Amino acid sequence: MNQEINHIAAGVVLYNPNENWLQHVESYVSEVDALIIIDNSLHPISKDLLNFHPQIQYEHYPQNIGVAAAINRMLEQASQLNCTWLMTMDQDSYFNKNEAKEYIRQVKLQEKHTIGVGPSISHHPIESTNPLILISSGMCIRVKETIEIGGMKEELFIDQVDHFFCLQVQAAGFNMKMVPEIVLQHSLGESRNISNKQHANKTVYLHNPTRLYYMTRNVFYLSKHFNNTYPAFVKQQKVGLFHRIKNRIKYETDRWETIKMVLLGILHFYQNKMGKLQS
Numbered sequence: 001m002n003q004e005i006n007h008i009a010a011g012v013v014l015y016n017p018n019e020n021w022l023q024h025v026e027s028y029v030s031e032v033d034a035l036i037i038i039d040n041s042l043h044p045i046s047k048d049l050l051n052f053h054p055q056i057q058y059e060h061y062p063q064n065i066g067v068a069a070a071i072n073r074m075l076e077q078a079s080q081l082n083c084t085w086l087m088t089m090d091q092d093s094y095f096n097k098n099e100a101k102e103y104i105r106q107v108k109l110q111e112k113h114t115i116g117v118g119p120s121i122s123h124h125p126i127e128s129t130n131p132l133i134l135i136s137s138g139m140c141i142r143v144k145e146t147i148e149i150g151g152m153k154e155e156l157f158i159d160q161v162d163h164f165f166c167l168q169v170q171a172a173g174f175n176m177k178m179v180p181e182i183v184l185q186h187s188l189g190e191s192r193n194i195s196n197k198q199h200a201n202k203t204v205y206l207h208n209p210t211r212l213y214y215m216t217r218n219v220f221y222l223s224k225h226f227n228n229t230y231p232a233f234v235k236q237q238k239v240g241l242f243h244r245i246k247n248r249i250k251y252e253t254d255r256w257e258t259i260k261m262v263l264l265g266i267l268h269f270y271q272n273k274m275g276k277l278q279s
Contacts, residue, residue, distance in 0.1 A: 008085040009034040011074035028100035038070035066157035090137040103182040119182040136162035138184040155274035160218035209261035216265030
């Protein structure tokens with residue numbers, strides 16, 4: 001890759017993906033200068049699938065290094081490829097036709113003081129161009145500057161990684177921007193439609209007990225670092241966590257396992273046991 005300014009790499013984190021992941025990547029791959037795949041799955045993908053971009057990097061971590069470490073590996077690769085920007089993507093996220101091209105065009109127009117840029121999200125559209133938080137999927141981050149401020153917090157492993165990063169960036173005096181007219185199609189994971197006397201048709205997201213362990217531990221970690229500077233956001237995260245735990249207990253049968261993992265998350269926070277949960 002030559003030294004021309006404003007190259008952009010796309011990075012996607014894989015974890016036991018279904019067959020749709022490649023179609024999702026195809027929605028943006030033609031608009032980027034490099035593609036970086038970090039595969040946290042137990043088994044690697046077929047090498048036959050690694051021929052759809054001339055500048056591609058693939059790393060396989062069967063031990064699962066988590067989301068934060070995966071993004072940091074992407075940043076290292078993007079830096080070596082002389083890319084100004086890294087667009088981080090989930091395996092189940094994609095752009096509608098032509099939206100990736102316009103989104104990347106607008107990203108490249110951002111001023112130097114803007115470290116992160118994000119699209120609006122399909123399930124939670126936001127019209128503000130100056131958001132406090134961007135989710136990691138679809139977020140474009142300046143490579144050099146992100147590395148200089150320490151990258152992603154690997155001790156979080158998964159959950160709150162993007163939130164912590166956005167707060168850290170803004171606490172350091174940099175900006176986050178949103179391109180609200182571009183909508184990323186993004187899945188929140190396992191959901192269920194609930195019908196009862198109170199709700200004719202309500203969708204709830206049911207995270208498994210291990211995921212709730214990370215959510216609990218990491219919300220406590222976020223609160224420790226940002227409760228004084230961003231108290232309203234921290235409170236919002238705590239309320240959201242409460243409802244996720246409540247929904248799991250209410251609508252699933254593994255109530256005691258859920259309670260055990262939530263309490264373990266709190267315990268490990270106070271014991272400073274971060275990173276990947278050891279079995």
